[in-house]
Amino acid sequence: MNRSNIICLIVASAIGISVCNIANASDLDIQMFGQKVSIAKGPDDQEILKIGDREVHKNYYVSIDEIQIVDGIPTAVGNSSAGCNACEGSPFMVSFPPGKPPRIDGPLDSCLPVKTTVSERHIHFSTMPLPNAPGKNWEWTPVSGFKEVEAEAFVADKSKGWDQLRERSETHPSSLLENAEVSAEINRLAGADKALVNDILFGVGSGEYKGDFFVGITCSRHMCLDQEALVVADLQSKTVYLAWKPSGQKIKVSPVVKSWPEKAKVELREWSAKWK
Numbered sequence: 001m002n003r004s005n006i007i008c009l010i011v012a013s014a015i016g017i018s019v020c021n022i023a024n025a026s027d028l029d030i031q032m033f034g035q036k037v038s039i040a041k042g043p044d045d046q047e048i049l050k051i052g053d054r055e056v057h058k059n060y061y062v063s064i065d066e067i068q069i070v071d072g073i074p075t076a077v078g079n080s081s082a083g084c085n086a087c088e089g090s091p092f093m094v095s096f097p098p099g100k101p102p103r104i105d106g107p108l109d110s111c112l113p114v115k116t117t118v119s120e121r122h123i124h125f126s127t128m129p130l131p132n133a134p135g136k137n138w139e140w141t142p143v144s145g146f147k148e149v150e151a152e153a154f155v156a157d158k159s160k161g162w163d164q165l166r167e168r169s170e171t172h173p174s175s176l177l178e179n180a181e182v183s184a185e186i187n188r189l190a191g192a193d194k195a196l197v198n199d200i201l202f203g204v205g206s207g208e209y210k211g212d213f214f215v216g217i218t219c220s221r222h223m224c225l226d227q228e229a230l231v232v233a234d235l236q237s238k239t240v241y242l243a244w245k246p247s248g249q250k251i252k253v254s255p256v257v258k259s260w261p262e263k264a265k266v267e268l269r270e271w272s273a274k275w276k
Helices: 180-201 261-276
Strands: 006-010 018-022 028-032 037-040 047-051 054-060 061-070 073-081 090-095 103-105 116-117 124-125 135-141 147-152 206-208 214-221 228-234 238-243 250-253
Touching: 018 028, 037 061, 047 061, 054 061, 054 073, 073 261, 090 116, 103 147, 147 228, 147 250, 180 214, 180 250, 214 261, 238 261
Parallel strands: none
Antiparallel strands: 006 018, 018 061, 028 037, 037 047, 047 054, 061 073, 073 090, 090 103, 116 124, 124 135, 135 147, 206 214, 214 228, 228 238, 238 250
């Protein structure tokens, strides 16, 4: 999005919410609710957010993504990222209480994607629940800033099984763990390494369908080439084939390689070649 252009849509409604979609570019220099707001690269190549003459936040990527009116107070939802693809950007908030200096809250301490839901009196932020870690929830209000609220436990969807894989909508191995029938098989194969494998499968990676085989490869965040996993799901036989490499250890395979179909063995050979 081009930060130099702002496209604002004022929604005249009973709750009086104003919505602005703010575009992204290398620089931002605008007047926002009577305050000069700018983002520009500093000498260390990090982007600096300034309000007036005050430097209020700095990171490798900083953006103002949208504007909302929350409980009558103009606010801006921003995003801050250290770069790389290991962590998602984290939201922060700027609010403009009338007659007072602007206030800055955040960024949130989260490496995972954060969903934002706006209501009349607060903004709700949440991360997706994971098998080994509940989803985090925060509420932000102009008066109190961020407040962490009750976490949400991960529960695999019992309505999903092998038939859902025939829809071929999965693009990441983590989707398999959300499928109760398939995740149960993955956890059985992982055995004592269940927690580790779950973490890896929710890491950085992707999946694709090759005929009736779903093939997914992932690595733990910040640990690619050191800690990775391969999962192959055979839709015809409704069988999962799993391989994972714990940090500093040799590759583990379940079930034994000789029981893998040839197409799955090809994927295993290609994936494991990087460590030979």
